[in-house]
Amino acid sequence: MSETKKQHKMNETEQMPSRRSFLFIFWVGLGIVAFIEFIGVVTAFLLPRKKKTKTGDFGTIIEAGKADKFSLNSVTAFIRGKFYLCRLEDGGFLAVSRKCTHLGCTVPWSDKEKKFVCPCHASAFDIRGEVISPPAPRALDVYHLYVENNIVKVDTGKRIKRSGFRTDQVVYAKKA
Amino acid sequence: MKPKHKPSPETTGFFHQLFRSIFPYPLIPKSDQERKRYLLKNLILHFRPPTVPEKTLKFSLTWGLGGMAALLIILQFGTGLLLKFVYKPIPVAAYSSIQMLQNEVMFGYLIRNIHHWCANFLVLIVFLHMLRVFFTGAFHPPRQFSWIIGLGLFGLVLTANFTGYLLPYDQLAYWAVTVSTGMLEYIPVVGNRLQEIIQGGNEIGPATLSIFFAIHTAVVPVGLIILMAFHFWRIRKTGGLVIPRASGEDIEKKPVRVPTLPHLLLREVVVALVLIAVVMVVSVSFDTPLGDSANPGLSPNPTKAPWYFAGLQELLLHLHPLFAVFIIPLVLFVTLMGIPYLKYDTNTEGIWFASIKGRKMALIAGLIAIAAGPMGILADEYLIDFAAGLSGIPTFFGNGLIPFAFIFFGCAGFYILIKHRYSASNNETTQALFVFILVVFLILTVTGTWFRGPGMKLTWPF
Numbered sequence A: 001m002s003e004t005k006k007q008h009k010m011n012e013t014e015q016m017p018s019r020r021s022f023l024f025i026f027w028v029g030l031g032i033v034a035f036i037e038f039i040g041v042v043t044a045f046l047l048p049r050k051k052k053t054k055t056g057d058f059g060t061i062i063e064a065g066k067a068d069k070f071s072l073n074s075v076t077a078f079i080r081g082k083f084y085l086c087r088l089e090d091g092g093f094l095a096v097s098r099k100c101t102h103l104g105c106t107v108p109w110s111d112k113e114k115k116f117v118c119p120c121h122a123s124a125f126d127i128r129g130e131v132i133s134p135p136a137p138r139a140l141d142v143y144h145l146y147v148e149n150n151i152v153k154v155d156t157g158k159r160i161k162r163s164g165f166r167t168d169q170v171v172y173a174k175k176a
Numbered sequence B: 001m002k003p004k005h006k007p008s009p010e011t012t013g014f015f016h017q018l019f020r021s022i023f024p025y026p027l028i029p030k031s032d033q034e035r036k037r038y039l040l041k042n043l044i045l046h047f048r049p050p051t052v053p054e055k056t057l058k059f060s061l062t063w064g065l066g067g068m069a070a071l072l073i074i075l076q077f078g079t080g081l082l083l084k085f086v087y088k089p090i091p092v093a094a095y096s097s098i099q100m101l102q103n104e105v106m107f108g109y110l111i112r113n114i115h116h117w118c119a120n121f122l123v124l125i126v127f128l129h130m131l132r133v134f135f136t137g138a139f140h141p142p143r144q145f146s147w148i149i150g151l152g153l154f155g156l157v158l159t160a161n162f163t164g165y166l167l168p169y170d171q172l173a174y175w176a177v178t179v180s181t182g183m184l185e186y187i188p189v190v191g192n193r194l195q196e197i198i199q200g201g202n203e204i205g206p207a208t209l210s211i212f213f214a215i216h217t218a219v220v221p222v223g224l225i226i227l228m229a230f231h232f233w234r235i236r237k238t239g240g241l242v243i244p245r246a247s248g249e250d251i252e253k254k255p256v257r258v259p260t261l262p263h264l265l266l267r268e269v270v271v272a273l274v275l276i277a278v279v280m281v282v283s284v285s286f287d288t289p290l291g292d293s294a295n296p297g298l299s300p301n302p303t304k305a306p307w308y309f310a311g312l313q314e315l316l317l318h319l320h321p322l323f324a325v326f327i328i329p330l331v332l333f334v335t336l337m338g339i340p341y342l343k344y345d346t347n348t349e350g351i352w353f354a355s356i357k358g359r360k361m362a363l364i365a366g367l368i369a370i371a372a373g374p375m376g377i378l379a380d381e382y383l384i385d386f387a388a389g390l391s392g393i394p395t396f397f398g399n400g401l402i403p404f405a406f407i408f409f410g411c412a413g414f415y416i417l418i419k420h421r422y423s424a425s426n427n428e429t430t431q432a433l434f435v436f437i438l439v440v441f442l443i444l445t446v447t448g449t450w451f452r453g454p455g456m457k458l459t460w461p462f
Ligand code: HEM
Pocket: B062, B064, B065, B066, B067, B069, B070, B073, B126, B129, B130, B133, B138, B139, B143, B146, B147, B148, B149, B150, B151, B153, B154, B157, B228, B231, B235, B240, B241, B242
């Protein structure tokens, strides 16, 4: 009898810890899940919100004006849109961002030297936004641009990063 | 523990009882016994240990730097809370609220000056405190983790300074923060996203200002309180500060202890009063500048990062951005974190500069750095214009990998050479390398702050 009772007791004492450790793991697991949820909520809260104004929405399109108004080889600043409208020698248009690709200063256009010179660390860009002198690592960004009824329009919701200038970035007004 | 001579309620008036209910101990303790009890019964003072090892009272052990840092943080909390009553964290309104603070609020300019100068002193003092901890070997076990908590505190102080810098929203603030957050873009993979999260968008604007304000006035203060409590608790648990000793003496096992009150407290009060006096004199004499209101369309020339980031910015002028803002800072950070966990030949706690030989090697390392640093900067500026000269090679190699390898093997070579030359222990050699990197970093900071003029060209400061 003592034998079986002992057996029984042993089973019990063996089971107890395993049941306890199951509950323990269960609670720790729940705790970890709760912690992950907490982190998730905080992260989702802090992430930048999606912009309400999407590309092409009202408000991001800026009408720059009649295409013929801009003389060849000229640069016009659009303060509100934060870009420069550049008309190249061959009559093509480019909407170039004013933000230096080095660390983000605003680059002014120098009409005398015919280039953009950054006041912060002296990067320079030509009229097409191409880097003339470093430290800027890539050409100035461009905005999506199109010509409708001979009117140049720029979509400031759509900034395009580029490593350098390519001819397919240039937009031409249809010859009237 | 009843106070000994507690008067019976019948014999004292109401106000006396009220007073005793607030201060159930004699206000001016007379005997050592009373003083010890006083320390335990006072809410603020009971954070302090009742006794401290007598030798750690020596001023030339701590230079009072940790206490100064704590006091400056308290002053920041006080003045910051006041500033919050006037300041408006919205672009344009922020600028005019600072103008109003200066021109219309009584003592407004003074409070702003105290906040400004304490912030700058704080970076300096915490940095010096870190150096004193390093050079007295106070990072050896059991103090390893105190060093890590300290680094966390340093990070918070820098964050507070950086986020505070934007708040006045003048041209200086706007563009300094633009170029500083612009550096984030060069961190591989996550850089763009990180920048967007911190700026709350594509450029500095209303979202950035409210994020910075929240970090500055809520996240950082709470973090500082938690980490400071942790820091002080750890210092107590490790048995107080390291006990200063001469090179060759053994570590004392059972140091003589003296009561904190009055011995330590008195010294702390003296340091605190002197520091407050200095802060007041500086704040009355030198006004915090306020430039023109922020104008996103016009970058001033030159645009510089705040001085405590000037070293990083200087690095950026010489090296490929990936190395300047990511790899090198990462290596430095990991090295700093690793200092207490390296395997050392001996435990040098309490000995300034590890040993007499260590002192000599540190001096030589410093002198070599003073010669090598400016030479490197000048050479890169005028002789080896990698970007132009080696135009065949991509800048990633010409301005990045090659100079980085050069620096890396330079440091390794320096380590091996000086170790052999002096047949030194690795404590002394690690310290020499630390001094070398430290001095180069200081030279970069000084150059970036004072020797960079318009277009970031090298110029004389005056
Ligand atoms: C807000 C910043 C900080 C505050 C308020 C602070 C405060 C203090 C105080 C009051 C002490 C004791 C006495 C003294 O050395 O002056 C101390 C000791 C210490 N601190 Fe800090 N500290 C700060 C930052 C740091 C940093 C950046 C480090 C290192 C990376 C650090 C590491 C240590 C260590 C290891 C000790 C113990 C020193 C010993 O045992 O001799 N602390 N700190």
